Amino acid sequence: MISHAERLRSLMALAVVLQKLGAETRVGSRTPGLEVIVTRTNGKKAGTFVAVDDLRGFFWWKEPHHHPIDDVPGAARALLVFLHDDAAYLGGS
Structure with missing residues (x-):
């Protein structure tokens, strides 16, 4: 189990x-998690909440959005692709 x-x-x-890549972030005060917000090319904001599970991975949104905790740059890129992708973000896939 991963400690707090x-x-x-x-x-x-x-x-x-994520901040270096231009995203806004806020760490959750009650629940260990990270709010991530980006401004899309159309000027609208998109966001998600990222948490860490006991299998040592970052996860957000639904099942396919999981990334190994030991690949922080890869997780950041995957999050940004997800937040900028209308089909994934709006469709919930």
Whole structure:
């Protein structure tokens, strides 16, 4: 099982990378998680909540959106692709 401190460290590492890539981030105060918000090319905002599961992975939205915790840059890229993709974001796939 992953400790609360480990979850927060992983989420903070992800937040740093996402911020460098232009996303807004906020760490959850009650639940260990990360709110991620981007501004799309049409000027509208899109966002999701990222958490860390006990299998040592980041996850967001639904089942296919899971990424290994030891690949923070890859997780950041996958999140940004998801948030900028109308079909995935609006369709819930």
